Amino acid sequence: MLAFAIRRLIQAIGVMLVVAMISFVMFRFVGDPVSQLVGNDTPPAERAQLRKELGLDDPIYVQFARFVDKAAHFDFGISYQIKQPVSTLIAQRLPATLELSIVSAILALVVGMPMGVYTGLYPHSWLSRLFLAISLAGISLPTFLIGILLIFIFSVNFGMLPSFGRGDVVSLGGYWTTGLLTRTGLQSIILPSITLGLFQMTLIMRLVRGEMLEVLRTDYIKFARARGLSRRAINFGHALKNTLVPVITITGLQLGSIIAFSIITETVFQWPGMGLLFLQAVQNVDIPIMAAYLLLIAFLFTLINFIVDLLYVAVDPRIRIGGAKA
Amino acid sequence: MTAALSVRNLRVEIPTRRGVLTAIDDLSFDIAPGEVLGVVGESGAGKSITGSAIIGLLDPPGRVAGGEILLSGERIDNLSPSAMRQIRGKRIGMIFQDPLTSLNPLYRIGDQLTETILTHEAISAKAAAEKAERLLVEVGIPAAGTRMSSYPHQFSGGMRQRVVIALALAADPELVIADEPTTALDVSVQAQIIALIKRLCKDRGTSVMLITHDMGVIAETADRVCVLYAGRLAEIGAVRDVVKRAQHPYTHGLMAAIPSLIDDPNEKLEQIPGSMPRLGAIPAGCAFNPRCTYRFGRCMRERPGIYPVGASDASCFLHDASGEAPPAAVVRNAIDAGIDVRASEGAEP
Numbered sequence: 001m002l003a004f005a006i007r008r009l010i011q012a013i014g015v016m017l018v019v020a021m022i023s024f025v026m027f028r029f030v031g032d033p034v035s036q037l038v039g040n041d042t043p044p045a046e047r048a049q050l051r052k053e054l055g056l057d058d059p060i061y062v063q064f065a066r067f068v069d070k071a072a073h074f075d076f077g078i079s080y081q082i083k084q085p086v087s088t089l090i091a092q093r094l095p096a097t098l099e100l101s102i103v104s105a106i107l108a109l110v111v112g113m114p115m116g117v118y119t120g121l122y123p124h125s126w127l128s129r130l131f132l133a134i135s136l137a138g139i140s141l142p143t144f145l146i147g148i149l150l151i152f153i154f155s156v157n158f159g160m161l162p163s164f165g166r167g168d169v170v171s172l173g174g175y176w177t178t179g180l181l182t183r184t185g186l187q188s189i190i191l192p193s194i195t196l197g198l199f200q201m202t203l204i205m206r207l208v209r210g211e212m213l214e215v216l217r218t219d220y221i222k223f224a225r226a227r228g229l230s231r232r233a234i235n236f237g238h239a240l241k242n243t244l245v246p247v248i249t250i251t252g253l254q255l256g257s258i259i260a261f262s263i264i265t266e267t268v269f270q271w272p273g274m275g276l277l278f279l280q281a282v283q284n285v286d287i288p289i290m291a292a293y294l295l296l297i298a299f300l301f302t303l304i305n306f307i308v309d310l311l312y313v314a315v316d317p318r319i320r321i322g323g324a325k326a
Numbered sequence: 327m328t329a330a331l332s333v334r335n336l337r338v339e340i341p342t343r344r345g346v347l348t349a350i351d352d353l354s355f356d357i358a359p360g361e362v363l364g365v366v367g368e369s370g371a372g373k374s375i376t377g378s379a380i381i382g383l384l385d386p387p388g389r390v391a392g393g394e395i396l397l398s399g400e401r402i403d404n405l406s407p408s409a410m411r412q413i414r415g416k417r418i419g420m421i422f423q424d425p426l427t428s429l430n431p432l433y434r435i436g437d438q439l440t441e442t443i444l445t446h447e448a449i450s451a452k453a454a455a456e457k458a459e460r461l462l463v464e465v466g467i468p469a470a471g472t473r474m475s476s477y478p479h480q481f482s483g484g485m486r487q488r489v490v491i492a493l494a495l496a497a498d499p500e501l502v503i504a505d506e507p508t509t510a511l512d513v514s515v516q517a518q519i520i521a522l523i524k525r526l527c528k529d530r531g532t533s534v535m536l537i538t539h540d541m542g543v544i545a546e547t548a549d550r551v552c553v554l555y556a557g558r559l560a561e562i563g564a565v566r567d568v569v570k571r572a573q574h575p576y577t578h579g580l581m582a583a584i585p586s587l588i589d590d591p592n593e594k595l596e597q598i599p600g601s602m603p604r605l606g607a608i609p610a611g612c613a614f615n616p617r618c619t620y621r622f623g624r625c626m627r628e629r630p631g632i633y634p635v636g637a638s639d640a641s642c643f644l645h646d647a648s649g650e651a652p653p654a655a656v657v658r659n660a661i662d663a664g665i666d667v668r669a670s671e672g673a674e675p
């Protein structure tokens with residue numbers, strides 16, 4: 001188990017280094033950092049001076065090592081546009097994005113799993129057909145359209161829920177701001193989290209359904225029936241548990257995508273998260289923010305993957321013995 | 327004495343897009359208490375479907391469309407799903423072909439055993455665990471105590487099948503249906519597994535329906551044998567009789583095709599020409615008629631009933647003493663081959 005964790009950890013570090021390299025290349029070669037920092041009328045001598053001070057004359061690998069070292073200490077430099085440390089900017093925005101993403105993921109899981117189990121157990125019932133029809137909409141409608149539709153219905157037409165922003169937030173220990181403890185904060189997160197989670201929800205539902213249908217056909221389920229076990233024991237004990245490995249994988253990977261793709265939802269709902277920050281950075285060619293965002297997203301993906309791998313081992317005993325499952 | 331299992335005129339249908347297939351057609355047989363009935367037939371003859379129908383686990387859309395199934399005299403084919411669940415595992419145990427896929431990979435075998443025991447018996451978890459361990463010892467798992475916490479993938483195929491047997495016998499059922507229990511195993515362990523099933527069921531007085539296509543296994547293990555062909559009964563009788571003096575031309579051909587049962591090593595193995603028809607293409611009259619050396623006019627028109635021949639029963643017009651008689655040439659050939667044509671009439675030896 002420990003060896004397994006260590007092996008995965010080394011792989012994760014390798015992945016992060018590759019991403020850091022991409023991020024570094026972007027940082028270093030997309031546009032000239034010096035010309036971003038100084039005005040057009042700065043004399044060449046002064047530019048050369050600045051270049052030297054910033055270490056841009058050092059060999060590439062030294063620069064890269066410095067970049068990695070700084071990134072490991074959460075130092076991503078100063079935003080060209082906002083003139084503040086990137087790490088501060090991201091730290092301010094991170095809670096909003098993570099809260100939205102996690103609420104969306106939980107929503108997707110809590111609604112998608114039971115729907116998947118139900119449609120798997122009763123594939124021919126009319127409710128299952130209804131779920132499948134809804135899920136088709138969830139999969140095929142683009143996120144921004146769903147967001148706009150929800151705003152139109154619940155904010156514009158009924159005036160029930162706010163259409164933008166995060167509502168009131170509470171600061172926790174100075175590091176974290178949460179909207180989950182205030183009324184307006186909770187109201188504000190409903191529409192964006194549905195928008196962001198709908199696609200994943202339908203994905204999870206279809207996945208669980210497919211896995212359930214498959215597992216219910218296996219010999220060990222037939223044998224469990226032949227042993228006279230109760231339906232509950234068969235459906236939830238034996239069948240559902242066997243669908244969990246792929247569900248964990250997909251949910252984990254989807255959590256990463258949710259965080260990454262929150263950009264669109266944040267834009268539609270003017271949600272003050274990293275996605276919005278990133279989008280502004282793109283518009284302003286604010287390379288430090290883009291590079292940091294890229295690294296952060298990659299880090300979250302890798303972290304989630306790592307946790308998913310460990311969860312596998314907890315669920316499926318076969319992985320423990322053979323080491324990594326092919 | 328009431329039969330442990332009595333199947334009466336069983337008919338199983340599978341509705342498909344191209345019409346309703348009759349997978350089992352008018353099948354009847356009994357299994358006495360403590361008796362081992364072998365069920366043989368080519369692949370696709372309907373052996374597994376018969377087993378599934380008895381235990382009430384036909385894969386949809388398959389359904390019992392006629393006849394009765396009685397367990398110790400009580401009808402079980404018309405029970406509600408929950409009543410049938412009380413019977414499965416508790417009164418009828420089932421062993422499937424592939425031990426590698428019969429066990430849930432995610433649960434320790436001890437847990438799978440105790441779960442089964444607790445489903446059928448109102449005893450404490452501790453008593454169930456003790457019983458589970460006793461069962462593992464009984465089926466010959468070495469170091470049963472520590473193996474309780476092993477997962478299925480940590481066992482060999484033969485050992486897994488022993489676990490499956492322990493699971494099937496966990497609630498001391500009165501009938502065990504073993505559907506090709508050794509087909510998926512190494513030849514070296516097949517005999518051990520069969521011997522184990524036979525011994526355990528004998529000790530407990532459990533009746534066994536042993537499905538196989540291996541006549542050798544039947545000859546060694548079963549008391550009686552039931553031969554299926556295209557979902558219909560061809561012949562049923564004591565193993566000794568059927569092996570030595572098969573009365574249905576199909577059974578006769580089957581026996582001739584088995585090397586171990588031929589006394590003279592120089593005798594040529596015979597093969598029945600042709601193959602068993604698909605369910606949708608069963609010919610009119612006797613299902614076996616296109617492949618039969620002894621067929622005559624009636625075989626193509628009418629479906630034979632079941633006729634007694636000595637202590638056996640066979641579904642072949644050669645044994646029907648009442649209807650149209652077979653032509654003399656056919657009778658002569660059949661008698662030469664050792665078939666007791668129209669024996670019940672007393673006309674021929």
Ligand SMILES: Nc1ncnc2c1ncn2[C@@H]1O[C@H](COP(=O)(O)OP(=O)(O)O)[C@@H](O)[C@H]1O
Nearest residue numbers: 340349367368369370371372373374375376605
């Ligand atoms: N769902 C199904 N649809 C159509 N035919 C089926 C279905 N299930 C089984 N059959 C047919 O029923 C027949 C008997 O099958 P089975 O009992 O499994 O044979 P076996 O004697 O080899 O165990 C076979 O011809 C098989 O093709």
Ligand SMILES: [Mg+2]
Nearest residue numbers: 373374375506
């Ligand atoms: Mg079969």
